[in-house]
Amino acid sequence: MRVLVVDDEPSMVTSLRRGLEAEGYAVDVCFDGEDGLWRATEFDYDVVVLDIMLPKLNGFVVATRLRDAGREVPILMLTAKDGELDQAEALDCGADDFLSKPFSYPVLLARLRALIRRGSSHRRSLPVVGDLRVDIAARRCWRGDVEVQLTARELAVLDYLLHRTGEVVAKQELLRHVWADDERVTINAVEVVVGYLRRKIDRPFGRHSVETVRGGGYRLAADGG
Template sequence: MRVLVVDDEKRFAEGLRIGLEAEGFAVDLAHDGVDGLWRARETAYDVIVLDVMLPGLNGYRVCAALRAEANWTPILMLTAKEGEWDEVEGLDTGADDYLTKPFSYAVLLARLRALLRRDPHERPAALTAGDLRLDPAGREVTRAGTRVELTARETALLEFLLRRRGETVSKREILAHVWDDDFEGDPNIVEVYVGHLRNKLDRPFGRAAIETVRGHGYRLAADGGPPGGERARARR
């Protein structure tokens, strides 16, 4: 899922980026409130990690501006300030959760996962399509009860497809959510990773869950691609 981290402590923000990318997130950084607000307006993020003490615009004002524009992207506010009234102000301006520095990285990840489940789109704890199942927290993937080992990037791609199961998603959307705007490689990398998923999750089980919609992108069958029938032939 795609995350925007807005924090003026550059080393701290970079550390978050590295950690979150290792968990399969695509991460963009902003180091002041003005840039953070602009990015949040221009890009469809799945969750925003927003520091309170920012140059330009503080986190409260960024959050309030987004909510006033009916932007309901889940927001986790970070602050070095302690006190119940700071927390009250953050939540009252529209933040979904609040975390005081220093914090446990494991707790941050758990809270981000909880926020993703509360998003206006369906965010169950485990993602399923037929007998295809992904537990994002444990990064465990199973097909027909059999565990399948995926890399972090393969897992991120599968998660995005599962969250949009039954919908056609473009290559551009996949690059934006599974990689990020700074990706400068060959966009055909999407086809390569779709091929990896088909080789691990479809062909060994006689399925064809990941369909190519020519000229548009890819679609993961909502039923997970049941065995037998026409869809048992992988569509290339």
């Protein structure tokens, strides 16, 4: 999953980047509202973490303009200011969720996951497709009762496909959402990882859940293959 963090506190940004990358996210950062708005408008993100007190444009304005531009990406807003008024305004501007600083980092992770789920067809925290089960928080995966050991990257790809179960996901899209910008990789990397994934979750079980769609994409079969 690809996340955009917009916050002007270098310390917070560094911590979040480190933490989110360890969770398997591809992370982009911006330090002011203008930059954040541009990035979120230009590129696809699975979720945006947006601080309110930003230089140039504050978080409310960024969220409003993002919605006005038709970008539906889930937004989690952060603030260190008091008050229910901030919370109400955040939600009114188009944010999907709101956290007060200082916040609990595990809670932030859970809320991000929830927001990402909301953008997809899955509602439960353990996405299940057929007998394929993924617990993204614990980074575990099962086919039936058998646990499958996946690398972070493989898990990330599977998770993304899971959220788009039944839909065709272009290789480019997987590249954008699972790899960070500064990782200079090509489509080939995507193909390689999908290959490994199949070898782990499909082949041993005689299943074909990850389908190749001609025209350059993959699809996770709706019934788990």
